[in-house]
Amino acid sequence: MHINITKDDFDLTREMNRFNHNKYNYGAISIFIGKVRPENGLKKMQIDCYPEMAQKEIKNVAEIARSRWTLDKIRIIHRYGLLKPNDNIVLLIIGSRHRADCMSANEFIMDFLKSLAPFWKKEIYSDKEIWIEQNESDLKKLQQWENI
Amino acid sequence: MHINITKDDFDLTREMNRFNHNKYNYGAISIFIGKVRPENGLKKMQIDCYPEMAQKEIKNVAEIARSRWTLDKIRIIHRYGLLKPNDNIVLLIIGSRHRADCMSANEFIMDFLKSLAPFWKKEIYSDKEIWIEQNESDLKKLQQWENI
Amino acid sequence: MKLKYFAWIAEIIDKREESLEIPSKIETVGQLIDYLSSIDEAYEKAFEKRKNIKFAVNQVLVNENELISKTDEVAFFPPMTGG
Amino acid sequence: MKLKYFAWIAEIIDKREESLEIPSKIETVGQLIDYLSSIDEAYEKAFEKRKNIKFAVNQVLVNENELISKTDEVAFFPPMTGG
Numbered sequence: 001m002h003i004n005i006t007k008d009d010f011d012l013t014r015e016m017n018r019f020n021h022n023k024y025n026y027g028a029i030s031i032f033i034g035k036v037r038p039e040n041g042l043k044k045m046q047i048d049c050y051p052e053m054a055q056k057e058i059k060n061v062a063e064i065a066r067s068r069w070t071l072d073k074i075r076i077i078h079r080y081g082l083l084k085p086n087d088n089i090v091l092l093i094i095g096s097r098h099r100a101d102c103m104s105a106n107e108f109i110m111d112f113l114k115s116l117a118p119f120w121k122k123e124i125y126s127d128k129e130i131w132i133e134q135n136e137s138d139l140k141k142l143q144q145w146e147n148i
Numbered sequence: 149m150h151i152n153i154t155k156d157d158f159d160l161t162r163e164m165n166r167f168n169h170n171k172y173n174y175g176a177i178s179i180f181i182g183k184v185r186p187e188n189g190l191k192k193m194q195i196d197c198y199p200e201m202a203q204k205e206i207k208n209v210a211e212i213a214r215s216r217w218t219l220d221k222i223r224i225i226h227r228y229g230l231l232k233p234n235d236n237i238v239l240l241i242i243g244s245r246h247r248a249d250c251m252s253a254n255e256f257i258m259d260f261l262k263s264l265a266p267f268w269k270k271e272i273y274s275d276k277e278i279w280i281e282q283n284e285s286d287l288k289k290l291q292q293w294e295n296i
Numbered sequence: 297m298k299l300k301y302f303a304w305i306a307e308i309i310d311k312r313e314e315s316l317e318i319p320s321k322i323e324t325v326g327q328l329i330d331y332l333s334s335i336d337e338a339y340e341k342a343f344e345k346r347k348n349i350k351f352a353v354n355q356v357l358v359n360e361n362e363l364i365s366k367t368d369e370v371a372f373f374p375p376m377t378g379g
Numbered sequence: 380m381k382l383k384y385f386a387w388i389a390e391i392i393d394k395r396e397e398s399l400e401i402p403s404k405i406e407t408v409g410q411l412i413d414y415l416s417s418i419d420e421a422y423e424k425a426f427e428k429r430k431n432i433k434f435a436v437n438q439v440l441v442n443e444n445e446l447i448s449k450t451d452e453v454a455f456f457p458p459m460t461g462g
Contacts, residue, residue: 013161025234027185030178030254034462037175037245047461048386050454053438054461078461086173090462097185099258099379100289106178107251110462118435118454119461120386131387134458141248182379195378196303198371201355202378226378238379247462258379266352266371267378268303279304282375 001062001074005054007081010091019075019093026072030102032092032110038085041125047089049080050118061112065094068108069101076109080119111141149210149222153202155229158239167223167241174220178250180240180258186233189273195237197228198266209260213242216256217249224257228267259289297328297366301342302373305349308342318366325351326360328370348374380411380449384425385456388432391425401449408434409443411453431457 002018012033019029036045062074075093083089092109096102121132150166160181167177184193210222223241231237240257244250269280300313322331329346332339343349352371353362364370383396405414412429415422426432435454436445447453 012164016160025183025186027183029181029183031181032247032251033177033179034247035173035175035177038173048389049461050383050385050435050438050456053435053454056438057440099180099182100255100285103180103251103255103258107248110247110251114462115459116440117461118385118456118459120457121460122386131457132460134460196306197378198300198302198352198355198373201352201371204355205357262379263376264357265378266302266373266376268374269377270303279374280377282377 001059001066002076003055003058003062004077005049005051005058006077006079009079009088010077012091015075015077015091015093019073019095024073024095026095026097028097028099028102029093029095030099030106031094032090032106033088034090034110036083036085036087036089039123042085042123043126044124045083045085045087045089046122046124046129047080047083048120048122049078051080053118054078057117058109058113061109061116064112065105065109069096069105070098071096071101071105074105074109076113078113078117078119108145111138111145114138115142149207149214150224151203151206151210152225153197153199153206154225154227157227157236158225160239163223163225163239163241167221167243172221172243174243174245176245176247176250177241177243178247178254179242180238180254181236182238182258184231184233184235184237187271190233190271191274192272193231193233193235193237194270194272194277195228195231196268196270197226199228201266202226205265206257206261209257209264212260213253213257217244217253218246219244219249219253222253222257224261226261226265226267256293259286259293262286263290297364298369300369300371302371304374305342305372309338323363324360325353325358325362325364325370328364329360329372342372350375380447381452383452383454385454387457388425388455392421406446407443408436408441408445408447408453411447412443412455425455433458 072095077091094102123130220243225239242250271278297318301309306312329343333343380401384392389395412426416426
């Protein structure tokens with residue numbers, strides 16, 4: 001399991017090479033990439049972070065995913081700092097023997113990461129700055145996992 | 149929407165560049181890669197295909213996904229022919245504004261592709277050849293989508 | 297009529313495709329299967345487990361009652377296992 | 380005690396972290412919030428909407444009743460919005 005909380009950008013090709021290192025040879029790989037969505041007039045996105053806690057929480061969530069599904073490798077990168085529209089924020093690569101496992105784990109980890117990992121986003125426009133609030137639908141998604 | 153039924157291998161980096169072409173700028177990208185899973189003693193995997201029908205069926209399924217979720221771009225490559233363990237079989241890249249859309253659509257398309265797209269896999273061992281049979285759990289997954 | 301076979305069905309029949317003159321009384325896919333099975337043992341063997349066979353007319357999945365005509369492309373194959 | 384603040388809480392308090400001597404009668408996170416709010420308006424304002432604040436002791440999410448000691452790192456932040 002590899003978890004990296006960083007200000008640096010990531011490159012999918014390089015990360016896939018690292019993921020495939022050591023003869024990775026299972027059948028299914030699920031990848032998710034989250035970027036700064038270009039909203040009307042959005043200049044920058046500030047992502048605040050508590051890195052020591054983020055590392056712990058993401059590791060916890062990934063361990064839970066491992067206990068729920070049969071997973072091979074997990075690679076997670078989450079950026080923080082001052083980003084521009086279309087910049088990468090998060091990368092999640094999960095490998096498993098069967099596709100359902102890596103796909104479900106991918107969704108699960110992203111849902112939990114969204115509400116449990118200590119990151120906070122601020123949208124910066126030319127005339128205002130807005131801290132994004134946690135949204136209802138994200139919380140509902142979390143609860144769904146508890147009923148499975 | 150781009151659908152390619154081909155004997156040729158694909159390269160994730162090149163396909164991502166094509167996907168991102170024309171200023172792709174939404175927030176979420178979900179990728180799935182399916183490979184030939186190296187089973188004990190497996191020498192080759194023969195994938196038979198009815199290309200004209202595959203093109204139609206995959207397009208249909210992608211259109212249904214588009215009608216169910218808010219998706220931006222879809223790129224699907226499915227290979228056929230004689231493959232080796234660990235070779236690429238299928239690549240699916242879906243972009244959307246919100247992560248739930250591209251993740252669900254990715255799972256949906258793979259589930260349907262598995263049972264509706266005309267591809268047939270034969271495992272080739274040194275002493276035997278086995279046509280893979282459709283499995284129960286794949287059919288159950290399909291039914292789940294109908295109840296949503 | 298253009299006929300196509302895939303996977304183990306193609307192996308048993310030992311052809312991937314062929315063009316056949318089909319008697320005009322053969323109106324449905326089901327009747328076509330019965331007819332083919334009657335003219336050659338290879339078809340009979342291939343179509344033996346009827347429930348395990350799917351068919352498409354002009355690249356669209358259909359059931360046994362689907363009407364067919366001379367200009368159609370009819371394909372026979374096992375349940376799909378791609379992806 | 381080492382205190383950390385994030386997002387708009389850090390902006391209102393105008394600090395990202397500090398080390399403070401906390402009176403020994405302060406035993407829980409809830410009491411710490413009350414104490415900080417009593418000594419300076421900035422804390423009071425930051426902690427005003429108590430329901431909107433989460434806290435971690437030594438990088439673990441806890442509730443207001445969590446016991447704290449001098450050597451702990453206590454962090455205050457809004458609900459997370461990463462991913």
